[in-house]
Amino acid sequence: xxxxxxxxxxxxxxxxxxxxxxxxxxxxxxxxxxxxxxxxxxxxxxxxxxxxxxxxxxxxxxxxxxxxxxxxxxxxxxxxxxxxxxxxxxxxxxxxxxxxxxxxxxxxxxxxxxxxxxxxxxxxxxxxxxxxxxxxxxxxxxxxxxxxxxxxxxxxxxxxxx
Amino acid sequence: xxxxxxxxxxxxxxxxxxxxxxxxxxxxxxxxxxxxxxxxxxxxxxxxxxxxxxxxxxxxxxxxxxxxxxxxxxxxxxxxxxxxxxxxxxxxxxxxxxxxxxxxxxxxxxxxxxxxxxxxxxxxxxxxxxxxxxxxxxxxxxxxxxxxxxxxxxxxxxxxxx
Numbered sequence: 001x002x003x004x005x006x007x008x009x010x011x012x013x014x015x016x017x018x019x020x021x022x023x024x025x026x027x028x029x030x031x032x033x034x035x036x037x038x039x040x041x042x043x044x045x046x047x048x049x050x051x052x053x054x055x056x057x058x059x060x061x062x063x064x065x066x067x068x069x070x071x072x073x074x075x076x077x078x079x080x081x082x083x084x085x086x087x088x089x090x091x092x093x094x095x096x097x098x099x100x101x102x103x104x105x106x107x108x109x110x111x112x113x114x115x116x117x118x119x120x121x122x123x124x125x126x127x128x129x130x131x132x133x134x135x136x137x138x139x140x141x142x143x144x145x146x147x148x149x150x151x152x153x154x155x156x157x158x159x160x161x162x
Numbered sequence: 163x164x165x166x167x168x169x170x171x172x173x174x175x176x177x178x179x180x181x182x183x184x185x186x187x188x189x190x191x192x193x194x195x196x197x198x199x200x201x202x203x204x205x206x207x208x209x210x211x212x213x214x215x216x217x218x219x220x221x222x223x224x225x226x227x228x229x230x231x232x233x234x235x236x237x238x239x240x241x242x243x244x245x246x247x248x249x250x251x252x253x254x255x256x257x258x259x260x261x262x263x264x265x266x267x268x269x270x271x272x273x274x275x276x277x278x279x280x281x282x283x284x285x286x287x288x289x290x291x292x293x294x295x296x297x298x299x300x301x302x303x304x305x306x307x308x309x310x311x312x313x314x315x316x317x318x319x320x321x322x323x324x
Contacts, residue, residue, distance in 0.1 A: 029231035069191035137299015
């Protein structure tokens with residue numbers, strides 16, 4: 001398993017993962033009916049960097065890193081991570097999150113923030129906590145879950161600079 | 163004093179207010195060196211609607227309203243308010259915030275969120291609390307204040323739908 005920066009050509013393999021996650025509507029603040037081109041803009045073009053995790057069989061997961069707020073907030077980054085459903089349970093999210101924290105520091109960021117973690121995404125919340133993120137905010141009923149209705153969204157945050 | 167939707171021509175009068183607030187770097191997550199064109203994009207084009215407050219003498223303040231998160235978060239809006247320094251202390255922010263809550267409901271939003279309120283902006287924090295917003299999150303040292311250094315940023319939130 002290796003992580004490398006994504007190339008434009010990788011998007012053909014990233015799109016099925018992105019589409020699967022976004023269209024499920026359970027974890028990300030993307031429109032469920034997002035198109036392939038919109039997905040490319042959101043995942044590959046607007047972020048500062050995009051990475052893929054791959055093995056001999058192909059791309060297993062992907063993440064982006066971007067500046068979360070401009071100006072007085074530009075020392076804090078934001079990341080998003082997606083793992084192909086066929087590759088879950090192998091620790092790929094952990095590998096990506098640890099990698100992203102190193103990249104963040106290399107890029108000059110001092111903290112990392114997740115803006116909108118569905119409170120129903122309990123596996124992710126536990127994982128981010130294990131990796132050092134704290135829950136610093138709770139947005140009441142801010143996430144409209146496709147099967148569970150209005151649920152809270154969490155804000156998670158980790159100071160990275162030592 | 164009246165509030166109306168901003169026209170493109172209003173930007174000539176909005177820009178001095180925007181520039182004054184953004185370049186101070188004390189309250190908004192905009193680059194302090196923001197240009198006139200970038201300001202137009204940020205304040206007039208990316209938001210869903212932009213409004214101005216005016217009297218016989220001209221534009222006293224301005225606010226925008228936009229969707230805070232796409233997809234499962236699209237029922238929550240975000241607003242930003244700016245008052246000309248020469249017009250402060252006249253309740254203009256209150257008038258704008260109350261107006262924005264009505265507009266938000268008319269536009270179909272169910273809640274309003276402020277993502278990044280500098281904790282040092284105590285007057286604003288008190289005012290939003292008075293107008294029904296709760297502090298739902300605190301981002302440690304997420305705001306780099308020009309004179310006070312790293313300060314916390316607050317997330318404030320109000321459910322609007324009755």
